[in-house]
Amino acid sequence: MAAVGSTCMLVCLALMWPNSNLVTSSAPTPEDCVPGMFGNHGNGSAALWACRAQVALQRNWFPSPIAGLFSYQVWNGFDGFWQNGAVLETFANFMHYGNHTRYQTCLKSSLRQMYDLILAYAPAPSYDDMAWFGLSYLRIYEVLGDKDFLSLAQQIHDWNYQYGWDHTGTCGGGYWFYDKKTTITNVQMLQLSAKLYRHTGNSTFLERMKTTWKYIQKNGLIDQETFQVSNIATDNCTGNRDFNKTFNSGVLVGGLVEMTNILNDTSYLNLAHRVAQATIFYNSHQGVLVERCWPECDKDEYVYKGIFVRHLRYLMDVSDDITRKAYSDWLDGNIKSVISNAVCWPEMRSCNITYQDGPSLYNKTGPVFDLEWRGPFNISNPMVQAEVFDLLVANIAPGTTCHGTGCTYDPPVPPPRHLTCADKPCPTGQPCCEYHKSYTCCEETQKCVKGVCT
Template sequence: MQVTLAVILFVLLNGIYLGFHLSCVYFEHSGSAASQPECTKAYRDDVDAYRACTAAFALQHNWYPSPIASLFSYPVWNGFDGFWQDGVVIETLANLMAYGNNTMYKSVIIASLRDLYSLLEAYGPQPSYDDMGWYAMSYLRVHEVLGPDEDDPKSGYGFLASTISIYDWIWQNGWDKYGTCGGGFWFDQTLASKQLVENAQMLFLAAKLHRITGEDRFSNDTRRIWEFIDRYKLIDYETYLVADGVNLTTCTTNRVFGPSYNMGLMIGALVEAGPVLKSRDQFIEIAEKIALGTIRNLSRNGVIVEYCFPHCDADAKIFKGIFVRYLRYLIDEIGKSNRTANETLKTRFVAFLQNNSDSVWNYDRCDPDDGNCTVLYKDGKSLTNTTVGPVFSEDFRGPYNSSCPITQTAALDLFVSSIKEGTKCKDEVTCTFDPVPPMPKPLTCQNNPCPPEQPCCAYGSFYTCCETTQKCVGGYCE
């Protein structure tokens, strides 16, 4: 989690400095189960929708919001590894609404809306372009799910309007104007690298914005971005894996293949860009081959395993969820093609998702009511004072070890992506389940809010986390 300008101002005005944590490894919590939606009644005909319903409840009950959410300029769950993952999960919840045919947590989704400048305050000097891209992609999906009647594109402030503001900001600041390796988007303001992630995000956004708005500028942008991706062969047409970026010394692909979310993003971008560039069937075929290449390269006994496992950092623990999200978008589009091979591949991809869903549910699940589940927090313990399940850990093959919102969201993305086409929600109370989240509460040193080895130092009703080399003396870190 990065320090925001809002936080800096807050702590300076109050004479404190708030410590921030780097991964969700600090707090364990357990407790009795709380009242929850009747997922069995709502989804008796779709096991994956049932699983998604229960996993979403655990995510929101256990980790939303962070106890210190009021200090930030964006929505904050208790334990994500920073600003970008708080953006990723918004699309997960929007997809739960869309595929599950419900309005669960709709108020949380709507309350996630921020304007461009609030998001830019996330951390200094500015967020990276890909971090901002996750919010644009989530907001555009929310607009699509809500529809224009609920997200008025003419109002000047809504999910579509915010998406376009973010998109324009990335384009104006991130597109290479100096011709280093022929255009493309920089990763961040340091102009030190060009990664696949921000270029695939912007290809996706440009094409989808053209589909939704019909504006020619977005189709022109789609072509320019695709020409960059294609020119530097970020897609390896022999293995159909996607490279992590461009080598700026040789102006060739960096030949780094691995993160599953790169493959997922490229699949999603191809699905959207194909119709805009009048190459729909060609792009769908490439996306299918990338999906097959990823499954072949990263699967073990039919279950996806992240390239870095078991040494993944906190960022990478959510990658698999992003891959399966865009695989589902591909599945949604396959049936629209006239190519005879598509239905066979669609069946194969659906079976792959189901196999992963079954593996996670059977081998990587823990229910606090049935045993002692290690559930991790980062900004103090859960505001609900209880832990509910099911909760899920990093490895889709199991066994369960510990859960935080990063691993929970990856599993939730998988369950949501596995929901059957046309599934209906059949219990009105559950279908509209949207409880008011608990209000963030001020923390004190008694809540043990600081990372290990950093002393908590109280100053009146406030606190600071001293550096590891400091001690708290009379309310000051020395």
């Protein structure tokens, strides 16, 4: 395992949680995250910062992470619909680890029917994107106990298996991503199958978990020497040795934790630790996690580190005290680096904030964060904010409780309002392309021709 935040340790003793007592000119409201809300300074800091990050995510970018299906709503959506699905799991985790019900309506109102989810990507199916919603809906079920979310998770699983699994048996099967078999889809479905079996006892989910695991093994997606995880299985049934995406390792770790619980076999837990520690070792610089795409990451990659640390927390939850502390110390070093070096407060100075779909309905608020956790702050967007939100939630101390009226803060979810290109909703340099009453933001290299980005 890489050194745990060693370069930051001495410097950060005096700067452990800067702005932790930040005050505003007016009396705090239930929306505000105030010192003492999650306990004393040592145990409550990660939860307090997670609370602040969540408020900034909601107010700067969207009142609800999934107010509508597409990005042309009044809220500022992510670049891809899958990220809206993935962040729901973080909302549920924060509610669980922080022992509160803040933004509960956001979670409850995120439920969609299969038709709506499929429509979001019509006519081309997107099995990995659907799986993010499946995992998030299942996590929401675990936290809220609403069986409608469990039902949707099962429907997503079955739809993915019916249409996305290679039923020819080539290379042992596997889930498709267009014409490739990406690792992320397969580790997502490994975890989703396992969790569904744990919650339902339906042996079909158990068999599909085992079949997916056999596919992962057959194609050598986990390097047996370094325990890094390949991104794609090649046509000759081997991993492509592209180890550059941390979320592959993270979701696999979550699946291995589930398999340990189901099969009562500690070899899966041991493998989960090796994969997690390899990811930390090969992707840490000065004790801080860095995605290997840096500084040329695309918008999908903006959230990968957050997904890794999210699943590291699931591993921590089943680890012994010594191992758990080692992971927690490493996360703490990352958090200290982010808060010391990669944060900006719009209330205190001008912050470079990117909006995906036009300016926010609300005043800018912080803290907002940079993709580079080592700093300095350069620019923030909803994907980066969600990634840091995941980091903060991942290291909330066990037994944390919430105190005060802010623990139940649950604003209404405003109805979506369709925008048009006249609202100038697209980021600078991205042409707005309108078709009938809908629009999309083209890439900077594209032009809008008769309502289509080309």
